[in-house]
Amino acid sequence: MANTHFFGPDTFASPEQYLPMPFRFERLDGNRVLLTNSSGEYAILSRPIFDDFVSGRLPAGSGECLELKSRSFLMHGADPATLRAVASQWRTKKAFLESGPKLHIFVPTLRCNQGCGYCQVSRAEAKTAGVDMPFEKARSAIDLMLSAPASSMTMEFQGGEPLLAFDLVRRMVETAAERSSLAGKTLSYVICTNLTLLTEQHIDFFRKFNVCISTSLDGPSDLHDRNRPFSGASSHAVVVENIRRCHDDLGPGSVSALMTATRNSLGRAEEIIDEYVRHGLTSIFLRELNPYGFASKSGKAIGYSTDDFVAFYKQSLRYVLDLNRSGVRMIEAYAAILLRKILTPFGVGFVDLQSPTGEGFGVVLYNYDGDVYASDEARMLAEMGDKTFRLGSVSDSWISIMTGPTMQSLAAAGVAESLPGCSDCAFVPYCGADPIRHYRTQGDIVGHRPTSTFCHKQKEIFRTLFDLLDAADEETMSILLGWLNLRRSCVSSPS
Ligand code: SF4
Known part of the structure; x- marks a missing residue:
């Protein structure tokens, strides 16, 4: 040939x-x-x-x-x-590192009109003086945010209840919108609100600035009202009515919600999720109690073990999948975040699950008193009297905040791939270091993974998801793939 x-x-x-x-x-x-x-x-x-x-x-x-x-x-x-x-x-x-923090949390007030036993921010009574952010400090905080290198950012309002300081929130958004266009930056807005104070004025404002609304719904009225007491009325009745108003006026999908599990929630996964379906919500974020604020004191009355929470989480996830198989669209937001990390090449801007840590690298928080913190959890700790993770003040420069000793210690303890226990863990590509939580729960910014409740929960949930992926038939896989486009607002955390 x-x-x-x-x-x-x-x-x-x-x-x-x-x-x-x-x-x-x-x-x-x-x-x-x-x-x-x-x-x-x-x-x-x-x-x-x-x-x-x-x-x-x-x-x-x-x-x-x-x-x-x-x-x-x-x-x-x-x-x-x-x-x-x-x-x-x-x-x-790791591309989230390239332009620094994109999530900028503002606390316009620490005041709140609810008395939740699990409040993690140590809220102040609604009439307390001296816990609102003065506008001069708010303006400095906005300038500081806009001096950060990212070209697109999310400005998120936390509290207390930010609608108690609505005039300030509106002024801040108007100021930021004007200054950001001069600076050539794109801003999006999220408000984390208990939705008990909603007025037409708020709705017009949300529509004008395309503000994402993140709220709390803990389940049926007896459960929600017990967890989130509200003087003189059922907070559940007010919240579900205001979710309906937002859906009617701003469109379906304008509100995302999370539930915080207390001991009273365990065993009621199906009822809680049905309540979300009943009120037109298409995603639910299942959140465990956090070791900050009032929640750290009310553990005896409403707390549970990590294993209890994991059992509740698995039961909920199974039910959410069953609902999807029967034609009801519902996303479990935490699973969706993890699946996006497992099934796509992209990172996810979820602070607890970033490595290097999202604290300071993915988020910065501007408190009502002008202090700047590495995360929401860092200011929760500050309200408990521990300012270890204070980065500086709104009058400081961006460079001094990001290169100071606090950021250096977070950087040193915040790379999960280098931490004892995590460095050889199969789940580390999808997990996070969470140094502030380990500082709080174990008294050590590096932490000890064999006894870490964060690690225990993460391992159990990762195993559940990999079992699910391994056994998934075509229908289950298509449901899970459909969860990958979860919007950022779905993972915000009202306090
Ligand atoms: S599951 Fe635990 S050991 Fe593994 S990466 Fe996460 S925190 Fe580290």
């Missing part, structure tokens, strides 16, 4: 011997092993295949070998293209 210009197939065949790429692993059960790598790819192998893989015995052309190669768990010989692809995926996952 005449010479051709093509090499034979043997030239392109992979050599028999492959090189495993760096990976971490976790035994899901007696027969399945989860492998992950730094770029966030995962594979679930049976134990015999895993043993063959790590011993270099996988046949070169086998399906498993090709699958692992496509996910960068192995390569044949020195392969710069594979290394470049892995580096590019890793850069994409």
Whole structure:
């Protein structure tokens, strides 16, 4: 046969011997092993295949070998293209670092008109003086935010109850909108409100500035009213009526909500989720009690173990999936955040689950008194008398805030990939360091993962999600993939 210009197939065949790429692993059960790598790819192998893989015995052309190669768990010989692809995926996952914090939280007032036992911000009574942000400080805070490098930012109003200081909130948004356009920056707005004070004026303002509304709904009226007491009336009746008004006037999807689980919520997952469906909400964020503010004191009355919460979470997730299978659209927002981290190459701006930590790197908080903190949790701690994570004041420069000693200690303890316990954990590509929580719960900014309740919860939820992905039929997979476009507002946290 005449010479051709093509090499034979043997030239392109992979050599028999492959090189495993760096990976971490976790035994899901007696027969399945989860492998992950730094770029966030995962594979679930049976134990015999895993043993063959790590011993270099996988046949070169086998399906498993090709699958692992496509996910960068192995390569044949020195392969710069594979290394470049892995580096590019890793850069994409960490892209949130490139322009600094995008979430800027403002506390216009610490006053609140509700008396929730689990309040994590140590709110002040509605008539308390001296806990509103003076406008001069608000203006300095806006200038400080706009001096940050990010070109698009979210301005989020927390409290207390920000609608108790509505004139200030409106002035701040108007000022920020004007200044941001001069600075060439794009702003979006979120208000975290208990929605008990809503007026037509507020609705007009939300419409004008396209403000996302994040609220709390803890379930049916007996549960919500018990958790979120409100003098003289049922807070549940007011909130569901105002959710309806927002949906009517601003459109479906204008309100996102979360529920905080207390001991009274356990065992009532289905009723709570049904309540969300009844009021036209299409996502629910299941939040456990936080170890800050009043919640840290009311633990005996309303608290529970991490295992109790995880059982509640699993029951809720199962029910949300069943609802979707029956044609009712409902998203569990925490699962959606984790799935986006597991199934897409992109990072997610959720402070607790970032590495390097989102505290200071993803979010900055401007308190009513002009102090600047590394996160919402940092100011919660400050209200408890501990200002360890104060970054400075609104009169400081951006550079001094971001390079000061507090940010340096957060940076040192905030890279999960380098922390004891996390560094060899298979879930670390999707998890976070959360140094402030570990400082609060364990008295150590680095933390001790074997006894960390954060770590325990994370591991249980990750295992649940990987089991779900491993067993998912086509319908379940299509439901989970449909959750990946969760909007940022869905993960904001009203106090
Ligand atoms: S906190 Fe726990 S689950 Fe998360 S990466 Fe660290 S060891 Fe793993």
